[in-house]
Amino acid sequence: LLASLFLVFRILSDYENREGLYQQLILVMACFDMVVAGVVILHFLPIPESENFVVESSSILTSGGTMGSETFCKAQGFFVQLGLGSTIYNIPLSLYYLLLIRYGWKERNLQDTRYWMHLGLVFAIGLAFFAIPLYGLGDGYCHVSSNSSAKSFFVFALLPLILTALCSTLFLVLIYTRSSSRWIKTDSGSTHHSGMISLDHDVSQQQAFLYVAIFYLCCPWWFLLSTMHFFSSSSSSPLSNYYFWADLIAYTLYPLQGLLHCLVFIKPDVEARRRGQNKHNGTNYNSNNNNGW
Numbered sequence: 001l002l003a004s005l006f007l008v009f010r011i012l013s014d015y016e017n018r019e020g021l022y023q024q025l026i027l028v029m030a031c032f033d034m035v036v037a038g039v040v041i042l043h044f045l046p047i048p049e050s051e052n053f054v055v056e057s058s059s060i061l062t063s064g065g066t067m068g069s070e071t072f073c074k075a076q077g078f079f080v081q082l083g084l085g086s087t088i089y090n091i092p093l094s095l096y097y098l099l100l101i102r103y104g105w106k107e108r109n110l111q112d113t114r115y116w117m118h119l120g121l122v123f124a125i126g127l128a129f130f131a132i133p134l135y136g137l138g139d140g141y142c143h144v145s146s147n148s149s150a151k152s153f154f155v156f157a158l159l160p161l162i163l164t165a166l167c168s169t170l171f172l173v174l175i176y177t178r179s180s181s182r183w184i185k186t187d188s189g190s191t192h193h194s195g196m197i198s199l200d201h202d203v204s205q206q207q208a209f210l211y212v213a214i215f216y217l218c219c220p221w222w223f224l225l226s227t228m229h230f231f232s233s234s235s236s237s238p239l240s241n242y243y244f245w246a247d248l249i250a251y252t253l254y255p256l257q258g259l260l261h262c263l264v265f266i267k268p269d270v271e272a273r274r275r276g277q278n279k280h281n282g283t284n285y286n287s288n289n290n291n292g293w
Contacts, residue, residue, distance in 0.1 A: 001037035004030045004258040007265060021110045021117065025093050026265055028121055032086035033258030039080050040255045046076040046142050073142035077135030078128055080143040084160045085124030086257060090215045091164055092117040094171035097208035101175050101201055124160075131156045146230060153230050161223045168212050175208055203268050210264045218257040225250040 007030040011023045018024075046069075096117065099105040134152050136145030144153050225246045 001034055001041070001255075001258065003262040004033040004037065007258075007262045008034075010266070020107060021114055022096060024114070025089060025096060025117065026261065028118070029086050029089045029093070029261060030258065032083055032089065032124070033255075033261060035079050036083040036086055037255045037258055039076065039083055040251055042076060043251070044141060046072040047137060070136075073137055074132070074135040076142040077144070078132065080141070081131050081135075081156060082124060082128040084127070084157075085121065087164050087215065087219050088120045088124050088160050090211060091167045091171075092120050093211055094168040094175075094208060097204055098171045098175055101204050101208070102177075127156055127160070141229070143226065144230065150231075153226075157226050157230070158223060161219060164215065164219075168215060172208060172212050175205060207264055207268075211261070214257050214260045214264070218253045218260070221246070221250040222254040 008027060011018050011027045011030075014023070018027075096110065099110060099113070131144065131152075134144050134148045134156065135142065136147065144156055228246055
């Protein structure tokens with residue numbers, strides 16, 4: 001949560017670059033990451049007290065601790081669904097890198113796609129509102145109620161993950177199959193190697209990979225946990241033996257994506273400052289040696 005707040009502050013306070021499409025995509029993703037962190041912090045508290053909620057010993061939680069209501073539970077379900085926007089936004093982010101690296105689009109061209117890129121925001125918010133009638137108590141937390149159909153669960157809980165996995169992976173493969181991004185064409189038609197272009201593209205390529213890697217590290221566990229809880233509401237189910245580890249991994253990694261997104265975003269700045277500091281120290285060292293001789 002704190003990392004996402006820092007990221008939002010960092011982008012909004014950058015008056016020169018906050019209008020960039022990349023910064024805007026990361027800004028929206030950071031806002032969704034804050035929603036995810038808030039959902040994880042609340043966890044089982046919104047569950048209605050009338051449910052006499054008791055979590056089996058196979059789960060991380062113990063009995064008791066609920067202080068919610070049906071309305072509070074539905075509200076948490078809404079924000080759980082809304083938090084999937086962070087997952088969905090991996091699609092436009094990967095597309096951004098594809099256009100930038102493989103097809104060499106400039107920032108002014110990318111700006112023309114701004115509204116199309118932010119269709120993920122409409123999709124995420126739309127899913128959250130359309131699923132309002134389905135929110136309720138599942139087996140362990142409030143999201144799509146366990147009384148809902150498997151089709152509804154697939155559309156609202158699993159479809160965002162599947163679409164994101166397919167699109168982001170495809171875009172990343174297309175990015176890495178582009179071998180000529182280091183070469184640019186001059187006005188005379190000849191080609192030459194640009195060190196700055198190469199450096200920028202290498203950094204962007206690395207970022208594209210890291211964002212997709214974060215998605216695969218953090219998000220599937222939450223969807224796996226949701227699936228286990230939805231299709232196994234009985235402690236006698238074979239899946240119940242794995243609730244503890246599923247809960248532990250999902251509730252650790254899923255909110256961690258906010259911190260990891262922040263680290264990837266600030267990584268180029270940190271490395272640039274380090275290179276500048278090393279260059280400055282090297283200049284001073286050479287100057288001192290010259291003066292000494």
